[in-house]
Amino acid sequence: MTRRHALAAAAGVTGAVSLASTGLLATPAAAAPAAAPQPLRDDALKAAIRRAQARNRRLLTGRLSANHWEMQTAADGHGDIAIRRVPGTGLDVVLRMGETETVLVHVIRRFHYEVDQLGLHGEPDALEGWVPPSAVRDSSLPESNRASGTAVVIRPGSYPPGAQGAFTAGQRLTLADIIADTEGVVRWGGDDKRPYEGLFYLAVRPGDARLTRVAAKIRAWDETPGAGAGAVPDVTALSRRRRAARFR
Secondary structure: OOHHHHHHHHHHHHHHHHHHHOOOOOOHHHHOOOOOOOOOOOHHHHHHHHHHHHHHHHHEEEEEOOOOOEEEOOOOOOOOEEEEEEOOOOEEEEEEOOHHHHHHHHHHHHHHHHHOOOOHHHOOOOEEOOOOHHHOOOOOOHHHHHHHOOEEEEOOOOOOOOOOOOOOHHHHHHHHHHHHHOOOOEEEHHHOOOOOOOEEEEOOOOOOHHHHHHHHHHHHHHOOOOOOOOOOOOOOOHHHHHHHHOOO
C-alpha cells in the first residue's frame, strides 16, 4: 500500500470513529428522520381530572351570592369551604379558605378581644358561617353571602336582622376600626340600610386585588409580636377615627 493510500484509510477510520462517538453512525435508524412524538398517556392524571369534574358538579351551583361569589352545596367536601379554627377563641367557623378566611377570622378575633368575648360558659351558636344554598331565600340580601362561605354571623340569636342598638357607642367605634383594618374589604351589616348587626361579609368580588393586599397585611401582622388581633389599639385616637370614617 502506498503512503497516499495509507493516509486515506486512516482518515476514513478516524471519521467513522468520530461519527460513531456522536451517535450519527450508531444504527441505521439514527440517520433516519425522527419519529413523530406520541401523545402522553397518563391514566392517573385523567382519573384526577374526572374526580375534579365530578366534585365541581357536586359542589358548584352556578348561583351567586349578593357579593358575586359562587354558592357551594357542601362544606368539607374537598371544595373551597371548610371548618376553620379561630385562634384565641376556642371556636370554629365554616368559611371559604384562603384570603377570605384570613380577613374574616381577623374580624372575629378582634370582636372577641375588644367588643365582647365569644363562647363564654359554653355559649351555643357563638358563630355561624356557611349555610347551604337551599337555606337562602333571597340572593340579593347580604346574608346570602354565607352560602358562598364569604360571611359570618356573630351570635345569630342575639343580633337579628332589622334590629339596632345592640352595641354601645364605644363598641361601635371599635367595630368601625375593625372594618378599617380590612380597608373596606369586609362590611359590617350594622351599616347597611337594613341593619344586621351580627353580620360581617366580603364586600368585594372574586379576583379583587384589595382582598389579596389586605390578607397579606393581616398575615404579616399575625407574624409580628404586638400587631394584629390581640394588640388592643386606642380606637378613640383621632387618626384612627379618621381612618375608620373613610370606610363607612
